[in-house]
Amino acid sequence: MNEIVVIGSGQAAVQAVMSLKRNEFSGSIKIIGEEDHLPYQRPPLSKDFLLEGYKPERVSLKKIEFYEENGVDLILGKRAESIDASLKEIVLSGEIKINYDQLILATGSRVRKLNVPGSDKKGLYYLRDLDDANALKQRLKKSKQMVIVGAGYIGLEVASVAASLGVEVTVIEMANRVMNRTVDPVISSYYQKLHESHGVKIHLDNGLKEFEGDDSVTAVLCSDGLRLEANLVVIGAGVLPNQEIAMEAGLECNNGIMVNEYGETSNEHVYACGDCTNHPNKGLNTRLRLESVHNAMEQSKTVASTIMGNREPYDQVPWFWSDQYDHKLQLVGISGEHDEVIMRGSESEQKFLLFYLKNSVLIAVNAINSSKEFLICRKLVANKVKISSDVIKDQSVNLNDLLL
Secondary structure, eight states: OOEEEEEOOSHHHHHHHHHHHHTTOOSEEEEEESSSSOOBOSGGGGTGGGSTTOOGGGGBSSOHHHHHHTTEEEEESOOEEEEETTTTEEEETTTEEEEOSEEEEOOOEEEOOOOSTTTTSBTEEEOSSHHHHHHHHHHHTTOSEEEEEOOSHHHHHHHHHHHHTTOEEEEEOSSSSTTTTTSOHHHHHHHHHHHHHTTOEEEOSOOEEEEEOSSBOOEEEETTSOEEEOSEEEEOOOEEEOOHHHHHTTOOBSSSEEOOTTSBOSSTTEEEOSTTEEEEETTTTEEEOOOOHHHHHHHHHHHHHHHTTOOOOOOOOOEEEEEETTEEEEEEEOOTTOSEEEEEEEGGGTEEEEEEEETTEEEEEEEESOHHHHHHHHHHHHTTOBOOHHHHHOTTSOGGGGGO
């Protein structure tokens, strides 16, 4: 019997299993998850999950019946300690050994932890897993002053929830604008104003020096001397790929587990998908490591197809989203090399899109509160449509017509 083992229990892992089953894989499947929880989705953890009334079971990717009915063996609460690729053997915590015919690494990523004075105090939270979210949710109920370190997606999503709960929120960010790694300065400015309109204070160009307090945090000391009182701190300093187990097994890694367009690693019996991978993107002519649900799902489908003998290369245009207050931010493509940016709509209406062109070819779009047009924009970017600025600005033009 063909045995597939999946290390990891997140979106990529479950999607790989679902795709294998849809392709009528009849062998044995095991999922190894370090957490005790049923596999779950992470995006809600920094958003609605933190609000009262949100039912925790809603984050589960599949009910237990799915795994039972499909003969999937869930091994939860166990850490995969090492892989012996020559023996096709995995050692789990407790010295449990499992063999495989094919191995899928869906190990995801972990939070980047800070090492500054006071970083071991109570009241400091990172937000990556379900236990983190549950603990933060309880802490929010009794917190009045909160500091968020980092103005990326996670930090600002948590800020929007906390502000809606009446918590006094302050955000500190080392860069000169919010979400600086992923969005245009226009988008950054828009979201800074949005947060400030909800009472959130944002300090840019400012680093972290120390967490003050005895047993629990009472204040945050910034690099410029600014002192912020707080009984709750959330740190959003980015994530790192979980590639160590692959490196120790002799697989090629470089800011992620290196895979080709079919999800194959440097070992013929090992595949990888999701946040942990560094993969090629033919359309963008570069390698990427992406942290997104879309990438996790689509790359997992590719891996499943490869295992089943149907080699379909992964060549997706990346896209992302973020929900903050009642605003939806959506991005498709990589805008870094644009030579022209055109706005469609207006900031005053709180509904607009930014189109990024290179040699008049559409390479990316950032959209705010424009979900219907964004769906069309995903296709336009994928098709590398050549488009003029006049057409983009003219809102009487139906973008769908540009696909013809």
